[in-house]
Amino acid sequence: MDTTTFLEISNNFSLWLTPLMTAGVAFLVLVLLKEIFVSIARGIRFRYNPNFKESDIVFLDGERAIIVKIGMLTTVFGVTKPDGTYCWRYIPNTRIEFLKLEKIINLDKMKIPVVSANHDNQGNPV
Numbered sequence: 628m629d630t631t632t633f634l635e636i637s638n639n640f641s642l643w644l645t646p647l648m649t650a651g652v653a654f655l656v657l658v659l660l661k662e663i664f665v666s667i668a669r670g671i672r673f674r675y676n677p678n679f680k681e682s683d684i685v686f687l688d689g690e691r692a693i694i695v696k697i698g699m700l701t702t703v704f705g706v707t708k709p710d711g712t713y714c715w716r717y718i719p720n721t722r723i724e725f726l727k728l729e730k731i732i733n734l735d736k737m738k739i740p741v742v743s744a745n746h747d748n749q750g751n752p753v
Contacts, residue, residue, distance in 0.1 A: 662721075663700075666719060669724070670702070673702065684731040685704075686727070686728070687704050687727075690706050691731070692704040692706045695715060698720075700719065700720060703718075704716045
């Protein structure tokens, strides 16, 4: 094989391969950026959800937990294990919507009107 033919083939191949490699790298970068932006958007959405805030006591998949920190990419929950050890669970914000998260409400602080036949709307006996 002639060396000029080999050089021509390699030049043509590199002219064809370089744009494909650039497009592949650009595609990977865009996919990674998309994942980061989705996680940040979910973190912002969870942070500004009026139902949950930092220091709330919740049930996280059946375990009692405290919301320690709501971050841009992850949320930290403090969980007390059955043996008494306290640990932090780092949950990516993209996974929060798939967890069973229930807020514990202190019923002593809520004012629930008692309505019955022998009480008025304020809970006073009639």
